[in-house]
Amino acid sequence: MGDELHAAARLRPEDIAAMRAALNDQRAAVDAVDVQGVISGNRRFHFALLERCDNEWLLRFVTQLWEALEPHRGLSYRRAAAAGDLARAQAILAEHDGIVTAVENADVSLALRLLAEHRTGGRCDFHRLLTSAEQSG
DSSP: HHHHHHHHHHHHHHHHHHHHHHHHHHHHHOOOOOOOOHHHHHHHHHHHHHHHHHHHHHHHHHHHHHHHHHHHHHHHHHHHHHHHHOHHHHHHHHHHHHHHHHHHHHHHHHHHHHHHHHHHHHHHHHHHHHHHHHHHH
């Protein structure tokens, strides 16, 4: 959590604006059922924060991990879109909005709590994807 605290404290107005712009693009992509746009907006949202951590090793590691998981993320989003399930996409948008709003208000402790909750939700999404893949395989 130290790197997140460090990154949150180092956010510049242009970083916060990039987070808000990425969120707006992600919201438009959800509305348009544009899976690639959702994935792109999601990545830009997260990396606007991650790039402020001032830890090149961590950034490289997270980038590699992010890229390794990208096919799974795409599959999960495509399955949800094909099923007409917008509930999780809307929940993610709400989580992102809460995070960027907390950052905009300089409420670092709230932002960190919301980021932790968001990570937990992401892990649950990934486990659901693995479970559904095992059941269909």
